[in-house]
Amino acid sequence: MKSRRPSCSDSGSESSEPDSKSPEKYETATRRRMAANARERKRMQGLNTAFDRLRKVVPQWGQDKKLSKYETLQMALSYIMALSRILTDPRRHAAPHRQWLDLQLEAVEPQTFSCLLEYDQPRAQDYVHSDFYQFEAPQLHL
DNA sequence: TAGGCCATCTGGTCCT
DNA sequence: AGGACCAGATGGCCTA
Numbered sequence: 001m002k003s004r005r006p007s008c009s010d011s012g013s014e015s016s017e018p019d020s021k022s023p024e025k026y027e028t029a030t031r032r033r034m035a036a037n038a039r040e041r042k043r044m045q046g047l048n049t050a051f052d053r054l055r056k057v058v059p060q061w062g063q064d065k066k067l068s069k070y071e072t073l074q075m076a077l078s079y080i081m082a083l084s085r086i087l088t089d090p091r092r093h094a095a096p097h098r099q100w101l102d103l104q105l106e107a108v109e110p111q112t113f114s115c116l117l118e119y120d121q122p123r124a125q126d127y128v129h130s131d132f133y134q135f136e137a138p139q140l141h142l
Numbered sequence: 143t144a145g146g147c148c149a150t151c152t153g154g155t156c157c158t
Numbered sequence: 159a160g161g162a163c164c165a166g167a168t169g170g171c172c173t174a
Contacts, residue, residue: 032160037151039161044149068147 051069058075060067067075 033152036153036161040152040163041150043162048149070147 051072054076055067055072058072058079
């Protein structure tokens with residue numbers, strides 16, 4: 001685990017110093033803060049686990065360098081768009097690519113993509129303020 | 143050494 | 159009241 005900020009210990013915030021109120025209240029506040037910190041740490045660890053899982057299924061530029069979180073999201077977006085294009089344009093992506101895609105889909109366990117099937121399609125206006133259409137799809141070396 | 147990336151803490155807001 | 163989520167702040171590590 002990475003070293004933690006020395007100035008920010010689990011003992012609670014600086015602003016929650018003992019005041020004129022009872023020491024019990026201070027103790028309760030400190031305990032609550034520590035619990036909240038622990039929950040936040042756990043939540044972020046879960047988020048990072050999800051990023052790691054995403055990195056494994058997304059194309060990498062190279063094997064040596066790990067994609068950053070931002071790069072992982074961008075790559076996932078491009079990858080999904082590329083796959084979607086293959087699915088929606090069967091003439092252009094005929095036999096060889098299509099066979100490859102079928103193989104990939106066969107290898108996928110249903111429970112791993114069930115969440116995607118339940119996902120509501122985003123509307124076009126949702127992307128108005130994003131770089132959705134500005135990011136180049138990656139070259140897939142199949 | 144500067145800049146990028148990251149982990150952690152923290153306070154605010156929303157929800158149950 | 160307490161938990162989940164979020165964004166800002168801060169400091170550590172790494173690389174060019």
